[in-house]
Amino acid sequence: MANDEELMAAYVAGDSAAFEELFRRYAPLLQRVLRTGLSSASEADDLVQQTFLQVHRARYDFDQRLPLRPWIFTIALNLRRESFRSRKRRPEAPFDETAANVPASGDAVGRTNAVRALTGPLSRLPGDQREVIALHWFGGLTFPEVAAVVGATTGAVKLRAHRGYVALRGMLGVEPRPAGDPRSNPDPLTGIQSTAETMRVYRGLR
């Protein structure tokens, strides 16, 4: 299967099927990232639409030696900033309903609740912290790529992410277990394995 950069090269060469595949890969990622901090899904969708239009217009600007993902996300976030400026407002209204695109039946109900529980606090984070967390987790960018997209150093974006995580923890009431709690585990590796297990169940891998 072709990687993103090969698909973009194919699209620049005139292959419209490559564009559809790029849309298939990137539209959901862009929706997730752009929805954080927006008041409605349609606003985010408008921006995704604009992003792909701009990707088309700027296709000859893309340097095929560089990764595509940060290139597309920089376009998307610049469009979002310009949209905020033109409406003279700050990104602050929480997106109230993620359930529109979340499976809501049977065993998914618990997950939907978890998603809802996190969406509100995420929207209340300061914009720079929310942006970094959204790009890293929902956009799948590495911290150096996030740094390139937001125009900051890698250290600065890691710091923003850390502060954002601490703030989210506080808002969610998820605090590290006190010493002596049988559920607490001081070894972070166990935490990672626990998270991976959750993910496996969540994604239906077991």
Added chain:
Amino acid sequence: MDCAEIRNAFLSGAAPTGDHVREHLTRCVTCRELFAGSAEFGSALAETGNDALRFPEELYARVRADLGKETGLRALVRGQSTGRRLAIACLAVALSAAFTLAFARRASWPMDALGPFAALLAVLGLGALLCIRDGLAPLSRVRSTGRTLAMSAAALGFPIVLAAWAPAEFAGGDRGRVVAQALRCFVFGTAASAPLVMLLWLCDRGSRGSWRVFLPLSAASGLSANLVLGLHCAITEPAHLLLGHATLGVAWLIAWWASTKIASDYGGH
């Protein structure tokens, strides 16, 4: 092992483990925060990042419809690479200057100050190119708002400062004559820079009519007009320079803002 590898492993359903992971966690305060305790927080975040979003069919249809409208001259020009768009705009500035030199050059040249005069024209041309580069910068680049504002303000203000500091060459107190001459220069400057403005409009990729585009491009048009007028007009009266030359940048700014506003109100991309 880095943060991205840990996250990517989650997304593929694997559990990264081993000494190299442990070592990363001792160094990385961000990952430690996510997976501390029983990792409830990391789990919640991972779930949120993996909502099973459907392929947005309706949105794809809208995008295809947008792309279907990308035809015609403007689509062709703004679809060029940024390097080519810059070259086209620079060529327009050079051609308008060459045309003025060939067919409408000034009656006399400041022979006693040819060096400063040439330097002034060079500054006007360079300023126009810098503003064009800023205005046509692709959205895939992180832009500095402060730099755009400062550059545009300097470019719009420079001809006004030049007019105020011009050596007053008094040529009579006829106010009507001053206004008529200024109007002629204003019209000439407008006509000479109109092709550049048209080309810049064609080159603009239309990111929702942002002021970050039309402000530097208007300033560039004003500087280009002043460059052409420097080759065309020998009058150095401050009032004439102010009315006939320095106002061009502001006039283009108002015209560009108005057209952007209209386009935005009527939903144009």
